[in-house]
Amino acid sequence: MLGRIILVALGILIVLSVILNEFLVSFNLLEFFFTLIFLGYGLNFFKKRNLGTLGSLIFGIILLLDTFDLFPTSLNFWELVLLMIASYIIAAGFKGLFHIRKPHLKINKSIISENLPPKFIGDTLDLSTDVDWSSVTIDSSKIETPVKVKAVIDNDIYSFKQEYDSSKVHILNKLKVSNVKVPERAKITVYLNENINYNYRAKLNVSVAFFDLRQIKTREVRIKSTASKITLIPSQKDNTTVDVDSEVSAINIKLPGDVALVLNHVGDLNFKNFERMYQREDGTYISDNFSEASYTCYLNISSEISRLNVEFI
Structure with a gap:
């Protein structure tokens, strides 16, 4: 439910940014919403241990650090795209090294x-x-x-x-x-x-x-x-x-x-x-x-x- 609310809010903000020429929406605010989305999905890694959730968790952490200016320089859009790709590459490497598996399902x-x-x-x-x-x-x-x-x-x-x-x-x-x-x-x-x-x-x-x-x-x-x-x-x-x-x-x-x-x-x-x-x-x-x-x-x-x-x- 939380993820759906975030998507609806993000869509509204993007529409407003186009109509009002980014009068209400800055790049940092959009980045913050994407941070919530990737972190929200990535936290499922602790329940669903797969490549997608781990990659989202890594990229969500990167977005969070950039949103609060914790990197030496601010990252632009294309740099973020490259870092997103790198996050999933790192996740694939971890999966090969540590054999990440799904946890056993609970039996009733x-x-x-x-x-x-x-x-x-x-x-x-x-x-x-x-x-x-x-x-x-x-x-x-x-x-x-x-x-x-x-x-x-x-x-x-x-x-x-x-x-x-x-x-x-x-x-x-x-x-x-x-x-x-x-x-x-x-x-x-x-x-x-x-x-x-x-x-x-x-x-x-x-x-x-x-x-x-x-x-x-x-x-x-x-x-x-x-x-x-x-x-x-x-x-x-x-x-x-x-x-x-x-x-x-x-x-x-x-x-x-x-x-x-x-x-x-x-x-x-x-x-x-x-x-x-x-x-x-x-x-x-x-x-x-x-x-x-x-x-x-x-x-x-x-x-x-x-x-x-x-x-x-």
């Missing part, structure tokens, strides 16, 4: 930490997550509530919501339609209570997920993924059924030694590695520790152009 981040739901009824909770371009971790923790959510979210890029009632928790993190920049992944960590039973549903879109369910009582897990990377460690405290609908995703199953795996796969895989797995007559695969394992994970996978890796830990 939210750091979230909440315990959900406040009032829990029953012994089983339905948990669901629906995320875009996020890093999601499910882990166990000694907490009093069924769910503890920790998240770092850029509010300019994502729309983050938590919905819940006495027996359900739904976590939603979707990219805003208006976003045009490539975002940094949101980081979401969900801690679950080791003494509660869970039914878990996950929807992943271009995300990275690490589901460590070893100390969690999971009855049913359903995962729908698109262009995502998933690492899953089944529960060591309960038999679990895991249904995965995968499109162009990488799935890595890590089996504890006391958990057996029964795998049923339908669809296409462009890579598979089944460590210590044997195929049965019905087409399903079974791990070699099935007879002595304490618990079993029943894994049903429907895939399109995906990768599947099974390994023991």
Whole structure:
């Protein structure tokens, strides 16, 4: 706003100087107004560190010194033009010497930490997550509530919501339609209570997920993924059924030694590695520790152009 006011005032003064033959306007007054303009723009150098703002700052200082007659001799118009050119040449030299860069833009981040739901009824909770371009971790923790959510979210890029009632928790993190920049992944960590039973549903879109369910009582897990990377460690405290609908995703199953795996796969895989797995007559695969394992994970996978890796830990 200040710069616009200065421009309007300067324009009026120039018009008056032409009409009234410089009766009201002297060269020094015009020089003073140009000093304000160049200094006003040049001071933006401390916010926008670029060649233009630094050159304007240098020339604005020169104009200021000449306006108050701080040079040995007064400078004429053409000398000022040469000094303006020199100011931008000096700015270009400084940029090359000191690698002047723009400061990092501030990100409108939210750091979230909440315990959900406040009032829990029953012994089983339905948990669901629906995320875009996020890093999601499910882990166990000694907490009093069924769910503890920790998240770092850029509010300019994502729309983050938590919905819940006495027996359900739904976590939603979707990219805003208006976003045009490539975002940094949101980081979401969900801690679950080791003494509660869970039914878990996950929807992943271009995300990275690490589901460590070893100390969690999971009855049913359903995962729908698109262009995502998933690492899953089944529960060591309960038999679990895991249904995965995968499109162009990488799935890595890590089996504890006391958990057996029964795998049923339908669809296409462009890579598979089944460590210590044997195929049965019905087409399903079974791990070699099935007879002595304490618990079993029943894994049903429907895939399109995906990768599947099974390994023991």
